[in-house]
Amino acid sequence: MTFSLVARCASTGMFGVAISSSSPAVAARCSYARAGVGSVASQNITDPTLGPLGLDLMEQGLSATDAIAQIQSTKQHLDYRQLLMVDVNGDTAIHSGQQALGIWSQAQALNVASGGNLLADLSVPQSIVDGFLSSSGHLGDRLIVAMRAGLKAGGEAGPVHSAGLKLVDQYSWPVADLRCDWTEDCPIENVATAWQIYKPQMEAYVQRALDPSEAPSYGVPGDE
Numbered sequence: 001m002t003f004s005l006v007a008r009c010a011s012t013g014m015f016g017v018a019i020s021s022s023s024p025a026v027a028a029r030c031s032y033a034r035a036g037v038g039s040v041a042s043q044n045i046t047d048p049t050l051g052p053l054g055l056d057l058m059e060q061g062l063s064a065t066d067a068i069a070q071i072q073s074t075k076q077h078l079d080y081r082q083l084l085m086v087d088v089n090g091d092t093a094i095h096s097g098q099q100a101l102g103i104w105s106q107a108q109a110l111n112v113a114s115g116g117n118l119l120a121d122l123s124v125p126q127s128i129v130d131g132f133l134s135s136s137g138h139l140g141d142r143l144i145v146a147m148r149a150g151l152k153a154g155g156e157a158g159p160v161h162s163a164g165l166k167l168v169d170q171y172s173w174p175v176a177d178l179r180c181d182w183t184e185d186c187p188i189e190n191v192a193t194a195w196q197i198y199k200p201q202m203e204a205y206v207q208r209a210l211d212p213s214e215a216p217s218y219g220v221p222g223d224e
Helices: 026-030 050-059 064-074 124-133 139-152 187-210
Strands: 002-008 015-021 031-034 038-043 082-087 092-096 105-109 112-117 162-168 176-180
Touching: 002 026, 002 038, 002 082, 002 124, 002 139, 015 026, 015 031, 015 038, 015 139, 015 187, 026 031, 026 038, 026 162, 026 176, 031 050, 031 162, 038 050, 038 112, 050 064, 050 082, 064 082, 064 092, 082 105, 082 112, 092 105, 092 112, 105 124, 112 124, 112 139, 124 139, 139 162, 139 187, 162 187, 176 187
Parallel strands: none
Antiparallel strands: 002 015, 002 112, 015 162, 031 038, 038 082, 082 092, 105 112, 162 176
């Protein structure tokens, strides 16, 4: 019921996840990222423990490939799960269980991995990877390009209703965590609109967290 990508920016070291689904609030259940460590998408009959576990293993020094191998050797019901990881070196790994729903597929390259289930076409993950690799600029922009490419390739077999974009940089919190938990319109475009509004303000929000005395004004009524 989902298609997604995990990615690393080779220039900045930022990590990101973008995801969309016919299910509600997919980003709240399936997207994980940790600064200086990696990002994970855990989807298809989701086990929400897999995302933090994958990040913990990579933070301990395991590669994405070794982290998935350890999860495969220790966790039950992996036949029902789809798991995507990218690590601090840009290496990627994917687990897609044989019980993944409907048409499922996966694709990966250095710094990016994509997977999906209940897809309209097997080519969707490869289109997402190609979209990411052919784009440039801010990691958030590239994630949007990639998700649009997946949607253009067919996306899910039915309409999608939720989406999300998460970015981590050098801090313990996400510098962006944008979600559309349900819409009858296109949730990817809703998130894209939110990103275009949020992107110019992102550094100001970071500065307010680090040192509000040096932060820019809030730009709201009553702000002097």
